[in-house]
Amino acid sequence: MPTELPKDNQASENLPTNYAVTDPDVALMLQVREGNAAAFEELMRRYQNRLIAVLEHLVPGAQQAEDLAQEVFMRVYRARETYQPEAKFSTWLFTIANNVANNAIRKLSNRKEVHLQATPSGSVSIRPLENMAKEASGLMPARVFARNEEAEMIAAAIQSLNERQRMAVLLSKFEHMSYIDIASTMGLSSQAVKSLLSRARSKLRELLMPYMQNGYSGSPNSEELEDDSESS
Amino acid sequence: MNQRFDNSIDEQPGAEADDSLLVAYLDGELSDVEMLQLEDRLTGDAELCKRLHGLQKSWDLLDQLPVKPVNDSFTRSTIEMIIQQEFKQTKSRWQLMTAWPVRMAIAFTLFLAAALISYIVARHQQLGPQRELIKNLAFLEKADLYTYVPSIEFLQKLNDHGALPEKWLRDAEQIEEDDIVEVTDNVELSPATRLSHMSDEQRNELRIRKDRFEQLSPIEQIRRRQLHDELLMHPQSERLFTVAEEFERWLRSIDVAERTTLLTLENVDKQLEFVQRIRAEQESKFFGLAGATALPKQDVGPFSDWVEEFVRQRSERFLNQTNPRLRQNFSRASKTLQPYLIFLAFSRATPEDQLLDDPALENMLNVLSLEAKEILDLQEDGEARRKLALAWISNACRAKIHPPLTDQDLFNYLKTLPAESQHRYDDMNPSQWRRELERAYYRDYQMN
Numbered sequence: 314m315p316t317e318l319p320k321d322n323q324a325s326e327n328l329p330t331n332y333a334v335t336d337p338d339v340a341l342m343l344q345v346r347e348g349n350a351a352a353f354e355e356l357m358r359r360y361q362n363r364l365i366a367v368l369e370h371l372v373p374g375a376q377q378a379e380d381l382a383q384e385v386f387m388r389v390y391r392a393r394e395t396y397q398p399e400a401k402f403s404t405w406l407f408t409i410a411n412n413v414a415n416n417a418i419r420k421l422s423n424r425k426e427v428h429l430q431a432t433p434s435g436s437v438s439i440r441p442l443e444n445m446a447k448e449a450s451g452l453m454p455a456r457v458f459a460r461n462e463e464a465e466m467i468a469a470a471i472q473s474l475n476e477r478q479r480m481a482v483l484l485s486k487f488e489h490m491s492y493i494d495i496a497s498t499m500g501l502s503s504q505a506v507k508s509l510l511s512r513a514r515s516k517l518r519e520l521l522m523p524y525m526q527n528g529y530s531g532s533p534n535s536e537e538l539e540d541d542s543e544s545s
Numbered sequence: 546m547n548q549r550f551d552n553s554i555d556e557q558p559g560a561e562a563d564d565s566l567l568v569a570y571l572d573g574e575l576s577d578v579e580m581l582q583l584e585d586r587l588t589g590d591a592e593l594c595k596r597l598h599g600l601q602k603s604w605d606l607l608d609q610l611p612v613k614p615v616n617d618s619f620t621r622s623t624i625e626m627i628i629q630q631e632f633k634q635t636k637s638r639w640q641l642m643t644a645w646p647v648r649m650a651i652a653f654t655l656f657l658a659a660a661l662i663s664y665i666v667a668r669h670q671q672l673g674p675q676r677e678l679i680k681n682l683a684f685l686e687k688a689d690l691y692t693y694v695p696s697i698e699f700l701q702k703l704n705d706h707g708a709l710p711e712k713w714l715r716d717a718e719q720i721e722e723d724d725i726v727e728v729t730d731n732v733e734l735s736p737a738t739r740l741s742h743m744s745d746e747q748r749n750e751l752r753i754r755k756d757r758f759e760q761l762s763p764i765e766q767i768r769r770r771q772l773h774d775e776l777l778m779h780p781q782s783e784r785l786f787t788v789a790e791e792f793e794r795w796l797r798s799i800d801v802a803e804r805t806t807l808l809t810l811e812n813v814d815k816q817l818e819f820v821q822r823i824r825a826e827q828e829s830k831f832f833g834l835a836g837a838t839a840l841p842k843q844d845v846g847p848f849s850d851w852v853e854e855f856v857r858q859r860s861e862r863f864l865n866q867t868n869p870r871l872r873q874n875f876s877r878a879s880k881t882l883q884p885y886l887i888f889l890a891f892s893r894a895t896p897e898d899q900l901l902d903d904p905a906l907e908n909m910l911n912v913l914s915l916e917a918k919e920i921l922d923l924q925e926d927g928e929a930r931r932k933l934a935l936a937w938i939s940n941a942c943r944a945k946i947h948p949p950l951t952d953q954d955l956f957n958y959l960k961t962l963p964a965e966s967q968h969r970y971d972d973m974n975p976s977q978w979r980r981e982l983e984r985a986y987y988r989d990y991q992m993n
Contacts, residue, residue, distance in 0.1 A: 357623060362614050379615065383623045390627050464611055471607070485572065486607050492574055510572070511565035518596075518603040525602050 338402035478513035707881025798949035860884035
C-alpha cells in the first residue's frame with residue numbers, strides 16, 4: 314500500500330504549530346509560568362476529572378488515582394518555570410500522567426501490593442473478569458447486570474488489557490487523541506500505537522461480545538466468545 | 546482525529562491485519578484512498594463488516610463507564626499540598642544553608658554586605674546634594690550651548706564653512722616654531738572628580754544651570770537632551786562641541802534683535818547665510834577699527850576677496866616649509882580660516898618684499914579704488930607703500946580669524962586700564978560704552 318498523506322496535512326507538517334495560539338490551555342499554562350496562580354487553578358478544574366478518569370483505570374482504587382492526579386498537578390506546577398509550549402497541553406499533561414502512573418505501578422508490583430478488589434469508596438472497582446464471570450454464572454441473579462454491573466464488566470475488560478494497551482485505549486477513547494499524540498504521550502512510535510490499539514480493541518471486542526449479544530456470556534473464554542460471535 | 550496514519554507498512558497477516566485496518570478506519574487514521582479501498586471491501590465482505598461492527602460496538606460500550614466528578618475539595622487540597630510542598634522546599638533549602646560551613650560563609654558574606662552598605666550610605670550622605678549634579682554633570686556643563694543651536698546639521702555647516710572664528714585663533718597668529726601650543730588630549734576625569742575640582746562659584750553656576758534647565762518646558766528639555774546625546778555619539782563630536790561653544794560665544798557678540806531674527810529663520814541654510822552676513826559686517830568693522838590707516842569703506846569687500854586668493858596661494862607654500870608640529874597646530878583651524886592664520890604666523894618672520902613682491906602689489910592695486918590708491922601714493926616711498934599694503938592685508942587676515950568681542954572680553958580689557966580711564970567709561974550709556982571700549986581695544990591691539 315503506498316504511503317499517502319493528505320495534501321493539507323503535508324503542508325501543515327512543514328509549519329511549526331504555535332500552540333500558544335491554537336491551544337487555550339497552553340495559553341493558560343504560559344500564564345502559570347508568569348506566576349498567575351488563578352490560571353493554574355483553572356487548568357486544574359479543566360483537567361482534574363479527565364485525569365482521574367484515566368488514572369482510575371491504570372491504578373487500583375479511586376483514592377490512589379486522586380493521589381496520582383495530585384502528584385501530576387504538582388509536577389506540572391513545579392515545571393512551570395521551564396515550561397515550553399512544544400505540544401498541546403493535554404499531550405504534555407498525560408505524558409506526565411503516564412510517567413507517574415508507570416512509576417506507581419512499578420512500585421506496587423515491587424511491593425506485591427496490587428489490590429484488585431473493589432474499594433469501599435463505591436467507585437468503579439477493578440476486578441478480574443474471571444471473577445465477574447463466575448459471579449454471573451448463576452451465583453448472582455439477573456439484576457447483577459444492572460447498570461453498575463455493566464460498568465464493572467467493561468472496567469474489568471479494560472483491566473484485562475496490558476498497561477500500555479490500556480493507556481493507549483484510554484487516551485484514544487476519553488481524550489480523543491490521535492495516534493501521533495498518543496505516541497508522543499507514551500514515548501512510542503505511531504506504528505506501535507496503531508498496533509497497540511488494534512490488539513486492544515480486538516481483545517475488548519472478544520471480551521465484550523457475549524455481553525453485546527445476550528447481555529451475558531457464561532464464559533470469559535475467548536475461543537468461546539469467538540465461536541459465539543461467529544454463530545450469531 | 547484528523548491525523549491520517551500510514552498503513553502501508555502493515556505486515557500483520559489475515560484477520561489481525563484486517564482488524565488493524567478496521568481500527569484505523571474507525572479512528573479516522575486512514576487516508577482517503579485507503580478509506581475508499583476498505584469501504585469497497587466492506588460492501589462485498591459480510592464477515593469483515595461484522596468484525597467492524599463488533600469493534601465499533603465494543604468501543605461504544607466504553608461510554609457506559611461512569612465518570613464521577615471529583616469534588617471541590619480535591620482542587621483545594623491539591624493547591625494546599627502544592628503550597629506546603631513549596632514551603633517545605635524553601636525551608637529545606639534554608640536548612641541546607643544553615644549547615645555550619647555554610648553558616649560561616651553566610652556570616653562572612655553578611656559582614657561584607659554590611660561593610661558595603663555602610664560605605665554606600667556614607668558616600669550617599671557625603672555626596673547627597675551633589676548627587677544630581679554628578680549624575681547630570683556632562684550635560685549640565687554643556688546645557689547652555691544648546692539654547693540657540695537648532696540642530697547638529699547647523700553646527701556641521703558652521704564648521705564646514707568656517708563661518709565662525711575660534712577663540713584660540715586670536716593668539717595663534719603669534720605662534721612660532723619654538724613657541725608651539727601643544728595639542729594635548731584631555732584626560733577624561735569622572736564627573737565626581739571633576740565636580741570636586743570645581744570652585745564653589747563654579748558649582749553654584751552648575752546649580753543655576755540645572756534650575757534653569759528644569760524650568761524649561763518638557764519638550765525643550767527633551768530636545769536639548771537629545772541634541773546632547775546625538776553630539777556625544779557624533780563621529781566629529783569634539784569638533785562640533787567646539788563649534789557649539791564658539792557659536793554660543795559669538796551669539797553674545799550680537800544684539801538681541803539679531804539673535805531673535807536668527808532664531809526665527811526657518812531653515813539651516815538661511816540661518817547659516819544670516820550668520821555669514823553678520824560675520825562679514827563684524828569683519829568689516831574690525832577692519833575699519835583696527836586698520837592703521839583705514840582702507841576706504843567701499844574697498845573692504847573687493848580687497849577681502851583679493852586677500853583671500855592672495856593668502857591661499859602663499860599659505861600652501863608656507864605650510865610646506867613648516868615642521869610637522871607647527872603644521873599640526875595650524876590644522877586645528879577650519880580649512881576656510883587656515884590660510885589667514887598661516888599667513889599671519891609667517892608674515893612676522895618673512896621680509897616684506899618677499900611677502901608682497903612688486904607683481905603682487907601691482908595686482909592688488911588693480912582691485913582698489915582711486916581713493917585707496919591715493920592713500921598709498923601719499924606714502925613716502927615704495928617701501929612705505931608696501932608696508933601699508935601689508936598692514937591692510939594683515940588686518941584683513943586678523944578680521945577673519947579674530948572672534949568678535951563679547952561684553953566679557955571688554956570687561957576684562959577694561960580691568961587692564963588705569964582707574965581714571967575706567968571711571969570715564971562708567972559714565973557712558975551701554976552702546977556708547979561698548980563702541981568706545983571696542984575702539985580702544987583695537988587701537989591698543991594694533992599698537993601691540
